Amino acid sequence: MKVPFNILSKAYFMKQEEYEKKAIEILRSGWYVLGNEVKQFEKEFANYIGSKYSVGVDNGLNALVIAFRELGIGLGDEVIVQANTYIASVMGITMNGATPVFIEPDQYFNIDVDKIEESITDKTKAICVVHLYGQASNMDRIMEIAQKYNLEVVEDCAQSHGADFNGKRTGTFGIGCFSFYPSKNLGCFGDGGAITINNEKYDRDFRVLRNYGSEKRYYNEVVGYNSRLDELQAGLLRVKLSHLDELTAEREKIANKYLAEIKNSKIELPLIREGATSVWHLFVVKTDERDRLQKYLEENGVGTVIHYPIPPHLSKAYEYLGYKKGDFPITEKYAETVLSLPLYNGMSDEEQSYVIELINKYK
Template sequence: MQALERVMDSGWVVLGPEVKAFEAEFAQSLGAPHAVGVNSGTDALVIALKALGVDRESEVITVANTAVPTVSAIRMCGAKPVFVDIEASTLLMDVSKVEALITERTRCIIPVHLHGLSVDMDPLLAIAQGHQIPIIEDCAQSQGAEYKGKATGTMGSMGCFSFYPTKNMGAFGDGGLITCQSETHAEAMQQLRMYGFKGDGYAHREGINSRLDEIQAAMLRIKLTHFAESFSTRRKLAEEFHERIQNPQLRLPLEPEGRMHAYHLFVIHCEQREELIKHLQSHHIGFGIHYAVPIHRMKAYEFLDYLPGSLPNTELAADSILSLPFYPLMPEQDKEQLFQVLNSFR
């Protein structure tokens, strides 16, 4: 209530003192030089791309095994998404295949830290730096994740975060934020989120309306103070899942050496997924699939002309992954039932 009273007393509705304070506190929590609050994770990607000058003449390398907003943001800038396959083991961008896709039109690479695990960033950064191509990290699912001691969102030119309510730190509505290394980029994105205005009421560039509101920022400031505790709880729950699920037919998520998984989702592999789904349903246990249809196979993106089998690991994952019920306040009886049902699957 105190946070709401602060907002009401301030007279600010959007981009006021709560937003400025949240931007500073979030940046400090990650070790990022700058942070720019926006209306959503999707807008964060659009604004970051526009700040880099991505347009209809550009190509952007990313993965098809991601949420649609990663790719729709590229298309909103008029650019062409170029898909690289994923590693079968981590479900993340196969960095070894990136360089072969770089052309004179490549303006950006977007690694997606999917499900809460960081992409292998060192070799990707080396490739990007060698070709002078900026990296935008898609951190919508990876707040709290680390790569060799560095927070996701602090290694590329920019990092894009989502505070949709289902995220590890969700708002009470929509919200997003961009971290960046460059003050020039930060200033550009501050203009882009506000019609391109520079403070004088004139549009200095073509911008959009993507303002983080004061109430969401105030709520997120409170949640940020509790994030370390909730993140630790999530990690302990994942450890329990790893210890208690003992079924050779199920492959559990990896945490490669040097990486800290944020466990936004707990995603397993099962070659007999349809049978596993029936098994779970027979015991009234829910599940999810993130994602059942890779983007290059969606009707909206047929124009990109990717043939079946062109991204084999991506397509294999879409047919075998399954997200388990997983949340920090999961009741003990629900966990016990889940472990028992999973371990009894044959």
């Protein structure tokens, strides 16, 4: 049996008629940028997340870039961020000229809140919280620290659409930055992103920044970006958003089957923090024999992915920060031991059972 890591088309075919009807409707409308579909999606997404406002942008990275810019964070400022995140979280900081201050992760793969305060300096302006792999971070403690030191909070919610902490959804604690890359839980059919906020001024400013720095055409207030969510992606996202709870429940069912049935002492299963929920963007296990396990699964037809093999502080892109191997041992250990198993909407019971059987047989 062949079980790929992901099959995006399965989710499409589940709602094929709805997607195609919406696509044709938009194509025939003759309006393709910043029209009714974007407006309606922004309202519906804000309502789903629980924020007052939502601003559609072209991708998750630019959501972060625009968020930090709006906060006035730049050269000479520091932003705390977990070391084991995807590099885009860090790029959102450095593309504004600010310096990332890395913090080790906890056992849930999210930022270790007990290590934040010791890294705060008079240059610290914000905490970038990444809800990695779909699980909400320890937001109550993070918001306490932010309030204590008067720090801004930017949430990288690229993998956590609909996850919550103590009943409050990610993207509503600080400024929420979302990606709708096709593989995300709420993925579009190309690139897309959004920023969620409860501040009316930020809402207005983000709309200006995403559109060349203008609210009224040809009247440019600032040097902005061409960073708009297009009508076609917004319309298709509206279709998927209407089914997101159903899609999340399916992912939870798959994850729960893995958690209940994978039984191998060499494999460490993911943990869920008390008070947090996960939308299971990824199902990430740990093993000291990661490369061997990955090869074994590949030889038996099962696809896996490593999220992520090179931590940002060891990437060539951030050599200038001066970090070396050994500076963040927990992060580096995760990079050497994590492996993401197949988990996608439309995955059959037979496919799941095959993956579980293979892992349980692994010696």
